[in-house]
Amino acid sequence: MGENDDEKYNQAGQIFENFVQASTCKGTIQAFNILTRQLELDPLDNRNFYTKLKSRVTTWKAKALWNKLDKRASHKEYKRGKSCMNTKCLIIGGGPCGLRTAIELAFLGAKVVVVEKRDTFSRNNVLHLWPFTIHDLRGLGAKKFYGKFCAGSIDHISIRQLQLILFKVALILGVEIHVNLEFVKVLEPPEDQENQSITGWRAEFLPMDHPLSEYEFDVIIGADGRRNTLEGFRRKEFRGKLAIAITANFINRNTTAEAKVEEISGVAFIFNQKFFQDLKEETGIDLENIVYYKDSTHYFVMTAKKQSLLDKGVIINDSIDTELLLCGENVNQSNLLSYAREAADFATNYQLPSLDFAINHYGQPDVAMFDFTSMYASENAALVRERHRHQLLVALVGDSLLEPFWPMGTGCARGFLAAFDTAWMVRSWAQGKPPLEILAERESIYRLLPQTTPENINKNFDQYTIDPGTRYPNLNSSCVRPHQVRQLYVTNELQQCPLARVSSIRRSVNLTRQESDIRPNKLLTWCQKQTEGYRNVNVTDLTTSWKSGLALCAIIHRFRPDLIDFDALNEEDVVKNNQLAFDVAEQEFGIPPVTTGQELGSAGEPDKLSMVLYLSKFYELFRGTPLQAVDAVEKQNGENNDLGSAKSSNFIFNNYINLTLPRKRVPKAEGKTEENETNKRRRKGLFGVFEETSGFPSQGTNAGKEQSDGREGMNQNKVKSMATQLLAKFEENASNTILRRQELTDRPALLSSEPPVNPRFAKPMDPSLLPPQPKRQFQVVARSEHEVREPKQSLNGSDHMARRAKTVQKTDPQPSLSETSENLASTCSAAFVLSGVLERLQHLEEKMKQKRAQTIANREFHKKNIKEKAAHLASMFGYMEFPKNKLPTKGLSHSQPPTPSCPPPHHSAVAASSSVGSASSAISSQQTTVGKVSRAIGAVAEVLVNLYVNDHRPKPQLELGSLRKEFPMSIGGSDICYFCKKRVYVMERLSAEGHFFHRECFKCEICSTTLRLGIYAFDVEEGKFYCKPHFTHCKMSTKHRKRRATIQ
Structure with a gap:
């Protein structure tokens, strides 16, 4: 009898290994059914299934998997599988997020049923994985099911492989999964509660005679993608510019030549313009970005421009309606295959030996073209329905809750975070927490989900549980109060929820930084109107027409003629014109330069993207500003002109403030009465x-x-x-x-x-x-x-x-x-x-x-160079002692001190027109003022002397070879980060104090806290940036050191 048992268990180990290695959905279900029959296990006994399976399959491979799952099940939130023992949950959809939610609910001890309308996992498309997602899947034993999972630096996996891993884990934990079963709608409890055998909430399925139709549920979770079938959830549509994506999967034969081809984790036009320009010149294909992942297939996804698709014959007829544009009748399939193959061949530098398309579950080449101009997001994450004293918790996860933007790679990560948050909500529901408090907490957490990035979530992945506090730093789970979610507690029949359209540009969630979405041709037309009539200014494009700098100066002069004397500009002095425009725009309007005047003047042709980005700032700033004539200041005078100028200036300033700063609600002071019109006229009139x-x-x-x-x-x-x-x-x-x-x-x-x-x-x-x-x-x-x-x-x-x-x-x-x-x-x-x-x-x-x-006086003084300023100030305050080694004698001997800008006062006027007392008081105040000014200007003079000495100090020459190795010769100062000395691209570049740098490099010199523009301090002498508290501390320390040195 013992030999038979050993043979039986050895055979069970082999069957379990077959189950682990199954590569299809149907094969996995078949191997699982054989395993449960062989080991005489009841898959419907969710409470004891995993424990019995673990005791009967004892191979070394299986034990490694049991250790992983036991470690996960030991989290205190699960209470050893007793947190949700009597809770029955239905999950609609067997995608990655639905299965991940089912696994968490199984750990909580709930009875979980998953319905999936297909019986195949055929999607070869590849998902980008965040670090915490990789760590989470490894904790579920993903490596045991798929040995190549995230080997080395790989951070992606195909949807098919991910579904298989989660599908197998869910089956092991006792999740009941039904395929070829389609969810239709939720059925309310019957009114006659006494004479009916079924009194709770149910679901309608196709086929209608499925046994699951008689099953009652406490929780229903929708995970069926963007076409969510659950009622009661209002959705917002985020519409952006037209965006057409093409996905293509080629067969991976795993040869040595294929292994040598490097992946492309994400190349956008703004980061590698030469690549896309060469692609367009050689093949006629015009793309905005492209990604290449090497998985079970060679997976390419790219965003193509509509005109390029029309030129290549992929799209037959142009249409404004995107549905008509990309419908099957308007797409030439053979040209689409050729388009995708050419783009993939060029992107891999023709290194792939063969580009044969993989076959999808329809038996067709696995190439798809789709529109992602619109994205959808649910306004709420959950609701509670109550009918005839029966309550039902309804929630959304995955793409049903928040549809991702694929170039950002947020789909899987945010889907898993939402699965954990939903499991936490179900736990609270099972423990009897009031429904309104549950909904308020869920909505508070849902507000964080669209803002999550790999950088702003907790980095200690080992501490991650379904408790949101372990994943979100500085979590405020009570920002939404229970009275604010009363509309989510539904006690009557659900109404149809219309789709709310939201005008939005697709980008990462950063609401404090607004950018212009103006099209280049519209921007060009606007610039032509503003520069019309200016001497030597003829704007015909967004590149060469701006090289002389006159066009930029003309735009500034058009709206603020007091800032630039346009008639004094010289067309030949390109560098000076450009630098003048950059400096004025930065100082007066807060528009940071994208390059320097020297680089723009020396470049053969200005970079179009940089110019579009820069000019769009002027467009946003001056849009809607009332225009005034070029010579308005000279032609108009009197009160109306001054008031108009002040209002125009205030309009421009307020316009830019609204453009750059986040809006903040300021509470109104209590007890403040409203002013009537008479009081307003009195106050404003005089x-x-x-x-x-x-x-x-x-x-x-x-x-x-x-x-x-x-x-x-x-x-x-x-x-x-x-x-x-x-x-x-x-x-x-x-x-x-x-x-x-x-x-x-x-x-x-x-x-x-x-x-x-x-x-x-x-x-x-x-x-x-x-x-x-x-x-x-x-x-x-x-x-x-x-x-x-x-x-x-x-x-x-x-x-x-x-x-x-x-x-x-x-x-x-x-x-x-x-x-x-x-x-x-x-x-x-x-x-x-x-x-x-x-x-x-x-x-x-x-x-x-x-x-x-x-x-x-200031204008005359600032025209001088550092050397002349130092000499000027030193001659004005000759009684002050300067260190001898700070100012070269040779430099001063050749420059005569100019006339002081602050001449002595008229004592004759004092003697003729005032009494002795008033004259003496004026003179005493004069001496006090001059003394203070003397000390202040003396300190400035000392700083200028130091700057002059440092400017003329010989600098060590760098080797030309090292410079060539680190940076190309064409890269200028605005392309090099001031802090890390690495290349900085236009879209990730900031500038302050005339320096350019990466956003992430802009940190305090002492505490390394990330700084923000406008909230920092800069030490001119040391050339370092500080946060304001440390800058004050450094200055105080410097003063104390100087004081001690003076005493000694």
Whole structure:
């Protein structure tokens, strides 16, 4: 009897090995049925099946598999298979995600039934696997079923092989799988609960007489792909540009020549343009990307351009409707085969000895062309239905939940994550957790799924369980509250859910970074309109027309003529023009350059992709901005022009802010009352204009802008015009002309009866005709005059207004004395109010003069090179001691220090127009200000000296051979990462402080935290980037070191 048992078990080991090595769905089912009959096992006994099978199959190969599965089953979340003991689950679809969900539910102890309408696994297409997916499948014993699974650096597997692995594991764990059975719909519990034998939720199948039709379920999970058959789930459609994919599978004969051919893990046009250009020139095939994986077949998938397919005869007739475009009648199958074979042959450099197509389950060559312009995603991951006191949990996984974008390779990984999340939800359901809390937690986790990447999930794969906290870092499983998911608890009949269309571009989930999806021809038309009429600018394309730099400068000048003097540009100075446009665009609009002026000028033809990317930023920024004439600044003056300029500038700034920054909801402060129209007019009518008048030049100065002289003159005239309007209102309220004449005499500098004249074009006046300035006005002037002096060509606006006031005074008639006494009280009160307003206007006017003078001085100073700046500053502050070794004597001897940009103040004005006390206070404040400025400029001068020395220090010469080996000679500075010194491509490139680098290389020098543009600090002396906390720490440490060195 014992010999018979040994023989029986040895035979069982062989049958089990046949089951493990089965290569088809039907063969696997047949081997499994033989195994269960031979070992007298009941496959419907899900609780004990795996334990009995493990005890009766004891070969060394089987024991290795049992160890893997036992390790997985030991997770505490499963509670030794008792977490979901009385839960009955139906899974619709036997794809990878459906089977992976079934395996997890089996570990939880649930009764799991899988229905699959086909009985073949014939899809040769290859799936990309993330690292955690590979680790997870190895934990299920994938290597025991498929020895080549992810050998070496392979990170992919065919769908057919993956289905076979998961199919066998599910059968071993007691999952009940039915093939050739199609799910139709969910059947509600009957109303008559007393007289019916079946009172719960069921499902309708085809064929209708299948025994499973009488089975009741607690949980139904849809895993049947994008054509989801479960009702109640609203889907969103994400539509992008037309995208046509072609998949092709060629027979892999596993020869030595085939083994030598390298795979192509993913080549897109933006990363290897020469490859695709050569492909187009040689074969006429125009692709956007291509992938080649070597698995059980040679698998190619590529995105082809429609025009290329039309030219090659693959698509017979063009059509706007994608369904009509790719229908069978409109596709030439033989040309499609030729197209795929040519592309595969060129991509592998003609190294594959033969390209014979594999045969699919229809008996046809395994080539397919499909449209992935639209992708679908469910708005919700789960819902609960209740009818006649019976509850049903309904969920989605896989492509039914979130359809992947195949070039990103996210399908399998996100499908497995959703399977784990669904198993966690079923566990909570079985433990009696309230339905609304279950749904709220599931929706909170589902919000993370579209954002997952291999980089932002936990890296410790050994700790992965069905608990979402082990997989998602910083998980907030309660971000959706139970009251927000009440609509997912359905107690009546389901309504038809229409498809919600969402306009979207297909890309990785990064909502803070928006890019333009404008087509090149539309962009070219827009550029032609903006540059029309400019000298030596003729835009005919997006490459050579931009080489001179004039076209870029013209676009900037069209919308912001104050930033660039277009008439002063020289067409021959290509490098300077381009660099000027790049610098202005980066400083004023925040548009990072894609290259340098030197590289663009030296290149034979600018790169089209780079130019399209760069110009599209201008399109997004200026789109919808009201255009102004080229000479608008010179032709227009007065209040309307200034307000329009400020609004245009604010529009552009706000437009770019909306383009680049994520939107953030700011809560409204409680207790804040709404303003009525009267209050708004009062606030905006007078002081709103004052703030805009003073704020616009200030904003421009802080941003480093150089305002034109005409604009400054208009701002001054604007202040005087406002004063004139105030005086007119004052005259209407006060009829006493004697007091009015007295007010005019006291404030001659602020009043005018004629339209203001631009001081830039006013004639010089005789100083003898000018009245003395009042004391109130002098106090304002005295505060600012010792800091900057007004240039000679700008006439003092107060003197000019005083002359106008005298003219008005002479022409006024003499009123009667009785009228004077009657209106004295009202006139005095109005005079006090007006005096405060006029004083503020005068203060604003002096501020504008001061800023204008500073702008002119800064402009002159920045024209000098580092050497001249250092010499200039050193000559201005000669009393400061500089280290002798920091400034070469030879360099200073040949350059004469220019005239200081901040000349000494006018002490004569102080002596003539102010008291001794006010003069002494002005002088003391002057000394304090000059002292502070001296120390600040002295520090800047020392930095410039260091820069000059470092700039002239001899640098070690690198070997030309090493440079040639590392980078091609055609690569410029913008193509080399500032940090890792490796090549950086256009689409992955960022720039800051004039340096170009990879996104992932932009890190803090100390803590290696990834930095973001706009939230970093840069040390000019060391050339290093820091996060702001460490930059402050470094600066404090440097100060302490310098202080200790000074003490010692």
